[in-house]
Amino acid sequence: MAEANRLTIADARDRLRARDISAVELTETCLNAIGDAGALGAFVHQTPEIALEQAKAADARLAGGDAPAMCGIPLGVKDLFCTRGVPSQAASRILEGFRPDYESTVTRNLWDAGAVMLGKLNMDEFAMGSSNETSCYGPAVNPWRRAGDETGLTPGGSSGGSAAAVAADLCLGATGTDTGGSIRQPAAFTGITGIKPTYGRCSRWGIVAFASSLDQAGALTKSVRDAAIMLEAMCGHDPKDSTSADLPVPCFEAALDGDIRGRKIGIPRQYRMDGMPEEIERLWATGAEMMRDAGAKVVDISLPHTGYALPAYYVIAPAEASANLARYDGVRYGHRAALAEGEGIGDLYEKTRAEGFGPEVRRRVMIGAYVLSAGFYDAYYNRARKVRALIARDFEAAFADGVEAILTPTTPSAAFGLGEMQNADPVRMYLNDVFTVTVNLAGLPAVSVPAGLDGAGLPLGLQLIGRPWNEGALLNAAHVLEKATGFVSKPARWW
């Protein structure tokens, strides 16, 4: 079937089950699309043999008649996930040549459900970045362009390859990870759906760690329904991750009844920022209007500590990263610097890490080491932890007031040009996360839904933040928003 790669997961599932199309055909269509899309830089490692083998097995299961929803669905996997026997290097030179002997729990869950792995997807190095430009492979490119302008745009980051691949129909869905917005911002920049579940929903086992208390896997898909289907297959309790929640996983798709009448949707006044583009402001207001039209009670809420979230995040995340990345030392795997005669272990560390880590990773490791160092710990790390607790309390208070979901813009702007921020103060790049980091600090689930196009024809996203462990209700609200916006635009193919 031509262009089967353009199907949503939900449609493909139905067709696969109807034996209208085979998993092998669907997989081959995606592999062809990937082959034609080199210019997007989305896939950094393709696994066609694995894909076709898995597709064959999926077809056999589908023929049996009781295949799970994800059976036969071709996916891309962010390079941060360790996949057995397949290069997994977090887009970093320091993990050059690393092929793990184990499979991350999340991808294991997906393959157990019959999903098909097309390959590994580009990302910012160690998930540190908001533009995919810190990747050792070079950036992934946004399939969207400004009207009448051939400037290459960022697909966002860190899950930029995942977003570009899904937006360009190279796969039906992709895994991502989100530490400060790394699923939601790229989803917004590429006109697709991205969900980060509650911290602890997805096992972190086998995912290269960036900031352990913030990292959470999630899904990038073409619709909210797809996000529900895919997320359900990814999550679940894992005894190998002590922070994984021992809670049953409900059927998220079943929650999509489209009824949010009487539900309270909060609009946090602190998210209205100085200098925010008017288009974003308008989009947000329109979104609120749509929720109201669907019967929700839209209320103003206050999340008073929002302004401290970004600095707190940029203390906590680098602190944890500085320790998490200490294991990349050239001793056991990955890149090892060549030493001159007479050089010792200290030189091995310094050279290996200087050569293996890109500038943004080095910067964050240094920030992290600094904020944890003797004499600064209380001023930075401990203060940030306190701020984090206050931010979580802000949300708790809102939810205690009966708010079911909180509506905000996903990003303060549409996708920007690759290289545009190259010489900018790094803090300007960090500002991309201003609406998303609060969610990670509080461990909440949130979803970005494409909600419209800006004046240049680029997609913009709205974010819904949900109650912990209530992804079903969150996705239902997102589903309502999705229907109301009626966003169906696709990027014009140029690649």
Place this chain on the structure above:
Amino acid sequence: MPDALSYTAPEAKVIRGAVSDWELVIGLEVHAQVSSQAKLFSGASTRFGAEPNANVSFVDCAMPGMLPVLNEYCVEQAVRTGLGLKAQINLVSAFDRKNYFYPDLPQGYQISQLYHPIVGEGEVIVDMAPGIARRVRIERIHMEQDAGKSIHDMDPRLSFVDLNRTGVCLMEIVSRPDIRGPEEAAAYVGKLRRIMRYLGTCDGNMQNGSLRADVNVSVCRPGAYERYRETGDASALGTRCEIKNMNSMRFIQQAIEHEARRQIAILEDGGAVDQETRLYDPDKGETRPMRSKEEAHDYRYFPDPDLLPLEIEQGWVDDIRAGLPELPDAKKARFVTEIGLSEYDAGVLTAEVEAADYFEQAARGRDGKQVANWVINDLFGRLAKDGLEITASPVSPAQLGGIIDLIAGGEISGKIAKALFEIVYTEGGDPAEIVAARNMRQVTDTGAIAAAVEQVIAENPAQAEKARQNPKLAGWFVGQVMKATGGKANPKAVNELVRGKLGL
């Protein structure tokens, strides 16, 4: 019954310097490897002596994306140890990362418990001599991962790393600076070792590295320590140096002695002691700095985000407490107060739990003092000759008890008993049966003894005449009769008969 006997504190050791007298103040950080099959966070085996890098999981070698999962058994052993040291158990504790780079530390950080240890304050009674013991306050016990082993002497250009020990659970037992001499320090380590062996939480094998100590030593003028104890102000004490990673009691004593003298020499010379980490070189008999100041670590401790705070329940702690064995202090006190042993003997018998168990089995229903003498003098002596542990004793408690019963029943003499013990030790068998089969029973039949006496007197008329003149010489006849009866005659009966027949 008292949990422990009452003691008075020993005198602090005094070192005479060139200028004045000095006292020592010592605190120890003892690293005890938890006796568990699996590591603290990885489930890999802890077996000692395995091929290099055989006991290494993906977690231990810090592969990307690997996560620690706490071993509940190790937590239980830490709690047991805490209870054994009469310490406070913290129902909420937490794990922190201690960051530093070294090849035998694959994660680049050690998971430890800096801010919230699982065990708080406790106490250890360090017995030095009968009636004398030092009470050493325990500050805390925390759990942490052991590091691996770097091997630098196998290749001129390369170092090798063995990660078998990486991630094994250690308990770090931190004392207050309450120890006042090298002997006390060694005795303190010995006492901790004894308590943990009773508890089964650490095998105490210092040679294999299951028990290691970092020793903090400072010196002060007499009186300064008392000021510190009164005020709690540690500035009354001298600057301390930490001697790292000692795995022998003898070296601990030597190192403290050397370090104290080094510090005294500096101070008496008008210098100041630098607070630093040092290593003891037993070959040279000196301590030297471990690293220069520029290399001093900032460990950047912070809570490990991969692990949730550890919450345990009081009920679980109570269950563990209820299952604790009788510990050395209580056992020793009971041996003294109930069985009537001397404190010295009770101390010897309770030094190892296996010896105490042996003694108690052998002493059941018997005279405890007599059994204690046999165990300490005869059994321990014989085992030491063969280099055997009590657990490998060829003579079981029941067999030893059997020998003692034969003495008590008058069936064999003490002398025969020694011979019987040697037979049981080397050949085995039931003591009573051996006595019967080999005709070792004491002859109490006065008729038979009388005949033997008459024969000896008849054969030695000249001796008999002398003995009648000088009764002291009657002993010669007793010896001859004993010889004639193969030592089986009851010596008391022989003596009476000899004197009777000689008319004394």
